[in-house]
Amino acid sequence: MTDYLTIPTLSSINKNMKVPPMGWNSWDCWGAAVNEATVRANAEFISKNLKQFGWEYVVVDIQWSEPKAKNHEYNPFTELCMDEYSRLIPDTGRFPSSADGKGFAPLAEFVHSLGLKFGIHIMRGIPRQAVHRNTAILGSDKTARDIAKTASICAWNTDMYGVDPSKDGARAYYDSIFALYAGWGVDFIKCDDICRELPHEEEELVMLSKSLHSCGRDMVLSLSPGPALLDKAELYKQTADMWRITDDFWDNWQALYNMFERCEKWCVHTGAGHYPDADMLPVGAILQDYSPDNRTKFTEAEQRTMMTLWSIFRSPLMIGGDLAKCDASTLDLLTNEGIIGMNKLSRHAHMVWRREIGGTELILWTAVCAVGGQYAAIFNAGEKPCEVSIPLSDLEIYRSADMTELWSGKTYSSENALKASLAPHDAAAFYIG
Template identity: 50%
Template sequence: MKQLCTIVMMAFSLTMNAQQKSDFHDWAPTPPMGWNSWDCYGPTVTEAEVKANADYMAKHLKQYGWEYVVVDIRWYISNDKAHGYNETNAEYNIDEYGRFIPAVNRFPSSADGKGFKPLADYLHKKGLKFGIHIMRGIPVVAVKRGLPIKGTKVTAKDIYSEKDQCKWLRDMYTIVPDKEGAQEYYNSLFEMYASWGLDFVKVDDLSAPIYHSGEIEMIRKAINRTGRKILLSTSPGETPIDHGAHIQQHANMWRTVDDFWDAWEPLNAHFEVFERWNKWRTNGAWPDGDMLPLGRIGIRAERGNPRMTKFTRDEQYTLMTLWSIFRSPLMFGGNLPDNDAFTLSLLTNKHVLDVLKYSRNNKPLLNDTEKAIWTADAPAKGTHYIAVFNKTANNAKITVDLNQIGNSQSCTVTDLWTGKVLGKFSGTFSPDINAHGTGLYKITL
């Protein structure tokens, strides 16, 4: 009888663990789509600017699946600066339990201890979701002041280590996972975030250059404990690929590259990166090619002056096609109210976004120095997608062997970017592709 009880308890435990994993993966059944303030505002975005982008998203993009509005780095600093960080005389805003809170001069609705709840409520009323960026660890200022960890008898001084402190921003110390109060600190953070109505958290200095598995697991536990569906995105990249199984089990998305900006070389590098990470994608766990530096960026950002993206139009099609056929999250980096008609068209092509959301068995067929071809299955039986990329600086004809995707008979090819039916083809299909350009096609029998 005792042995039977033990077996039953073990089975129950395994079922609960599987259910827990299934639950948080179910929060992101398709790659998350949204806007992030980093590419245009760096660490200086204001509440008014966040609301302006949210208003645009609700009006123009929400119907296509865009829903997350993410306030990026250092929203807790009153006097940060563009093109870098103010680490000389930064004015931190922090509560009595060592938790950063919004800077009221930048986020007026957070006054009187309201935190980000009023801003989250504003977004939720529009049918959108709210996200923030945080840094891994515990604030240095909390350690220096010896602030208590909520619900414990220990202080910030008892759970920190200076080892592996972030090298590019020294706001935080490492939290030592086995210290009394360590898990409780992360619990207190996400209790507060859940009370604000948070839906998405991007945690930086977490997955590269050092993979902090202990803190990743503490964050996962803290989120699960709240009972709120808060997506977890880890940053920066490249996440070490030998930790692919671990990150897939703990996060909804994780970075595959370092910060990505508007130049052909880093875009071209994504072909190899995405091929490398392709096997680790699963429903609810998405390798992340980083934000889309499209539209008007650099307003008060880390790199460059205010500008429309430096990508050519063909390169912008390539970016959106590659991210969609790989099924990377889409986080737009430009200031949405400044979008021109072309930029808006990139974000609202339903047929292209269907590839992102619903395609299956995505994989590269070819990737060399001059060209790449990806394929995927569409939901409808006998229907496939093909993405063709020209990596060279000259226009080129690229031949696709239709037999490689199981089309041994005549099939109809439709250009998904234009919606034009190109005709029937047998054996091969050889589109003309512009320099650094792409073609995305639906193949039907």
């Protein structure tokens, strides 16, 4: 790198800045069946290889209370592990350190000892088995049956009923589960079956959010699944830190191509402490049935496009691969300081244009850099390789400028155009001083 231009990286971030969460989530590889050994192994990899680049959350996804969980399929009406106050607790067979009523406290303590933060997935509502057994609610003389909204059920999972916010004892239930999670040392809550359920479950979301934010521990609140409702953007901002703008995102080009339109619609709602979430990063080893070699189906070019779009858009970054099997190319993808810096420092990102040039579809995005300068990203969304030269005037820069392409590290002095050679489905990202 030359002396005339310094790329903003994590060191450029003011400690008071709010930035999108970054970390790892167990869903892509293990679905509902992740266990403690797997979580610990991935946490150790993050601590040794990724923590210094800003990756910090370790999140256990769905059905950690289910003894018979089997990957991405759910056992209907299955028995869950639950305490006497209608609260789900970890299955000790899969999470042995949770025995003797310790819950996730020992696993959270281990993650914290690595300098990382710990998260869990929850479903909106109260366990159906608690309602059927009419179990107690901590801090209330009401029972699970008194507060359940039995007509409010998840379309794809049978574990829970909704909670009726108008019922006495409903707030006590949500207060009790977040008090439990705070006692465990949880730093991140991914709440499912709620993001796209508005407006029907709007009051439950508000109540849940109030309980979380009054539990005495700072926790990120992430809402799933998507797609989120654009007309409810302000409510998401007031209740949560991040919310899914898509259904489950997997490693196929069409899903990635569709994300450009989603990001274009949601980019105006990204700001300090509230982030539209483009979903997880299916990179590296993905233990899916459809992938015989247990690798992501994205090409390296498509992975660069995904990381570039997520970063300039300022989406949270959550890795979905098995980090214990991380290869050199995946590690390089996840540790590019300029790209991660863009994710943290991008402001007011938006698409500039989308057009056919030279027989292929090109998309141009730009954003202000919070510490000075400007970002730009060029995407080749077409099927042909291309050489691009885009005048800086398209970014409303009417001068020559120093710039660095963030993926290659190539620097340009006093240029008046963005220049790149792009393979199909590839991207280039620039910091312009």
